[in-house]
Amino acid sequence: MLFRSIGSLVLLDGTLVLDAPLAVSAYSQKGGSLQGYGSLEVLRSYERTGGSIAPSLSAVSINQAAGDLRVADLTASGPLSLRAEAGSLNLAGNLRGSRILASGAAGLNLASGTRLTADQYSGVTLQLASGSGAFTNSAGSSALQLEDDAS
Numbered sequence: 001m002l003f004r005s006i007g008s009l010v011l012l013d014g015t016l017v018l019d020a021p022l023a024v025s026a027y028s029q030k031g032g033s034l035q036g037y038g039s040l041e042v043l044r045s046y047e048r049t050g051g052s053i054a055p056s057l058s059a060v061s062i063n064q065a066a067g068d069l070r071v072a073d074l075t076a077s078g079p080l081s082l083r084a085e086a087g088s089l090n091l092a093g094n095l096r097g098s099r100i101l102a103s104g105a106a107g108l109n110l111a112s113g114t115r116l117t118a119d120q121y122s123g124v125t126l127q128l129a130s131g132s133g134a135f136t137n138s139a140g141s142s143a144l145q146l147e148d149d150a151s
Contacts, residue, residue, distance in 0.1 A: 088133055099125050107133025114139040119147050
């Protein structure tokens with residue numbers, strides 16, 4: 001069952017457990033914890049300035065319809081999809097998924113210390129697209145990792 005919300009989800013404190021797929025128009029997290037084995041789909045707006053998102057989520061898909069998208073320290077047990085429709089995609093910290101698809105219409109930036117780790121070897125595992133803007137890798141050659149999760 002997919003629960004769709006045309007409204008916003010704001011997590012300030014406490015714990016929210018997802019045991020089914022959840023899609024929201026806007027997601028804002030300033031504290032608290034998002035946990036569970038469900039999936040999270042953000043359709044238009046994402047902001048996370050605090051709190052944590054557990055790595056057990058089955059999939060995470062974030063779409064920023066306007067402006068830049070900033071994502072840091074995010075892991076999913078399945079695919080991780082990050083898209084800035086009109087702005088730049090700015091990534092920081094550790095990001096991990098079975099596959100990672102990341103695109104920014106106006107550029108893609110990897111901050112110093114960023115590490116993208118994909119655990120799947122079949123199909124498209126790691127795809128980065130900077131659209132009409134620049135691809136800036138301040139993290140260096142260690143930023144992109146492919147790992148065999150079977151070992």
